[in-house]
Amino acid sequence: SFGVIGAVLVENELHNEMYLKNIVFDGLAYGILTVSCNSWVAPKSDNSEKRIFFTNKHKASVFVLGLLMYYLISSAALGVSVDSAGCVYILCERKTNDRIYDYDVYNDLGDPDSKSELKRPVLGGKLHPYPRRCRTGRPHCKTDPLSESRSASVYVPRDEAFSKVKLLTFSLTTAEEVVHALFQTLDTIFVDPDLGFATFTDIESLYNEGIKIPPLSKNGFLKDLFPGILKCITDTEEQVIRFDTPKLFESKRQIFLVRDEEFARQTLAGVNPYSIQLVKEWPLMSKLNPEIYGAPESAITSEVVEQQIKGFMNLEAIVREIKGTTLYGSRTLFFLTPDGTLMPLAIELTRPPLDDKPLWRQVFTPSSCDATASWLWRLAKTHVLAHDSGHHELISHWLRTHCATEPYIIATNRQLSAMHPIYRLLHPHFRYTMEINALAREALINADVSSRHHSHQPRECCGGFQPRRMAETNNRDYPFANDGLSSGMPLGKIRTVGHGDKKDDPWWPVLNTSDDLIGTVTTIIWVASGHHSAVNFGQYAFGDEEYLGEEMESSWAENPKIKACFELFNRNLREIVGIIDARNKNKNLKNRSGAGVVPYELLKPFSGPGMTEKGVPNSISI
Structure with missing residues (x-):
């Protein structure tokens, strides 16, 4: 008798919070009506505001819009302030059951109140441009007013927090304890702390024999905490921890330092396939500060390259002039051979003046004749792998996925209603990301990360694979790019606040048409x-x-058009599984098949139960 239901107001009269999954109305004249909530509702004693949830089937009526506007206005009396830029800030520290999405800079990476040497610069702003994180409202440090103090737990909006099952696989307190114990133990097993591991056998012993660790206050969750990483924990008086052998290392062992082919293949099919780019400028020029690192011209000369490519083709014919290059602490030059594999030509290492040592740079090349030169080449490759590992974790992984996604989560929840189709499309891809980021800030990340890489971040995302220019080589055997392009085919405030330090840069995509929106959301x-x-x-x-x-998603299942599109998307992804399997069996694709080569399955869409090293998860949740 009261018409079509558009939304439901919910009040929790229990003493504890309640997770509300669905509300189902049966017996209505127009059939069964479902309201998908998937949200925690705080008890009335903690929050007297009624929660509003919209039906899966809705129409943009005056009634629904009026109800939404009333709800938003009535929620404004929560102790907020508005700055000159129009940004709303909550004045108090966030509580566990809050659902407040707001922006802040990365000013919580240090702990200056504990030790003065733990003071860290703020990431975000003109000096260190960086994406924004979620504001926690914690008080600032006593010794550094620019830094936010630490607390026992880090606030994330209630619906972004881990479920109990997920929490069992990631306990911050236990993780910190284990990591601290491991670092203590590694210090003691090194023959010389300045040299690290004495032999390759010492490294392998971490997987084969294990290492003794100091007593932990609790170890019941260790196997759940690190699923697939910790192979064995012995519950004896002397606790021994063994790491599961990574699949790649298990089959390669010392091949990284022996075979140039594998060293090169990892740039295309390893864990950091984002660092390599096509050379289109010669001579190579550095963007490092010349006052510290010397002249910008690379020490890798034409003579060095032509000696290594041994007549494959003329250097001038393979290098086309174009501005821009990506540089790291070390520079490695590869040659794309006719069979699609890469061949390392030269490695340039450089070191700025340090203490009483002058500026140093040197080029290393493969050598099979001279034993000393051969080992120097292997050591140079080790330096490259160390640099690449740091770039991988802090830039390709943390900055360009975890860090860059958080502003989109905040903006989506601030600007879009939960019944908005774009909100419903993006929501599954944001699950647990804010929680894992908050835990990472507490336990893993510090502010020694250079923010200059942020300038390349949105361009990298919005331009797909083109910024690295590897797609221009038409290389059929680039596993990451080929599988990524296959998987990617079926796929306001963010710019001005979330990525505010780069809001005026020219590379932001235009968002005027449906096609523009499709590209951005994809x-x-x-x-x-x-x-x-x-x-x-x-x-x-x-x-x-x-x-x-x-x-x-349940709301999609009730819309025939959306349901049909999802089923088509699912079929396309299953076809990609077959395409990737065929590529991995193709003997002509030497970067992903052959003796001792691990098949590339990181972008294989689906996975069976357990740890299979395949499958593309919806969201950044680990």
């Missing part, structure tokens, strides 16, 4: 799913993920 989904899968799961496999295109 990019966001790709970063949260395919990009993160490629740079994360090659390290260790994790199970119990929700995979891309596997489960249909």
Whole structure:
């Protein structure tokens, strides 16, 4: 008698919070009506505001819009302030059951109140441009008013927090304790702390024999905490911890330092396939500060390159002039051979003046004749792998997936109603990301990360693979790019506040048409799913993920058009599984098949139960 239901107001009269999954109305004249909530509702004693949930089937009526506007206005009396830029800030520290999405800079990476040497610069602003994180409202440090103090737990909006099952696989307190114990133990097993591991056998012993660790206050969750990483924990008086052998290392052992082919292949099919780019400028020029690192011209000369490519083709014919290059602490030059594999030509290492040592740079090349030169070449490759590992974790992984996605989560929840189709499309791809980021800030990340890489971040995302220019080579045997392009085919405030330090840069995509929107949304989904899968799961496999295109959202199932589109998307992804399997069996694709080569399955859309090292999860959740 009261018409078509558009929304439901919910009040929790229990003493504890309640997780509300669905509300189902049966017996209505127009059939069964479902309201998908999937949200925690705080008890009335903690929050007297009624929660509003919209039906899965809705129409943009005056009644629904009026109800929404009333609800938003009535929620404004929560102690807020508005700055000169129109940004709303909550004045108090966030509580566990809050659902407040707001922006802040990365000013909580240090702990200056504990030790003065733990003071860290603020990431975000003109000096250190960086994406924004979620505001926690914690008080600032006593010794540094620019830094936010630390607390026992880090606030994330209630619906972004881990479920109990997820929490069992990631306990911050236990993780910090284990990591601290491992570092203590590694210090004691080194023959010389300045030299690290004395032999390759010492490294392998971490997997084969294990290492003794100091007593932990609790170890019951260790196997759940690091699924697939910790192979064995002995519950004896002397606790011994063994790491599961990574699949790649298990089959390669010392090949990294022996075979140039494998060293090169990892740039295309390893855990960091984002660092390599096509050379289109010669001579190579550095963007490092010349006052510290000397002249910008690279020490890798034409003579060095032509000696290594041995007549494949003329250097001038393969290098086309174009501005811009990506540079790291070391520079490695590869040659793309006719069979699609890469051949390392030269490695340039440089060191700025340090203490009483002058500026130094040197070029190393492969050598099979001279034993000393051969070992120097292997050491140079080790330096490259160390640099690449740092770039991989802090830039390709943390900055370009975890860090870059958080502003999109905040903006989506601030600017879009939960019944908005774009909100419903993006929501599955944001699951657990804010929580994992908050835990990472507390336990893993510090502010020694250079923010200059942020200038390349949105351009990298919005331009797909083109910024690295590897797609221009038409290389059929680039596993990450080929599988990524296959997987990517079916796929206001963010710019001005979330990525505010780069809001005026010219590379932001135009958002005027439906096609513009499709491109932007596809990019966001790709970063949260395919990009993160490629740079994360090659390290260790994790199970119990929700995979891309596997489960249909309940609101989609009730719309025939959306349901049909999802089913088509699911079929396309299953076809990609077959395409990737065929590529891995193709003997002509030497970067992904052959003796001792691990098949490239990081972008294989689906996975079976357990840890399979395949499957593209919906969101950044580990």
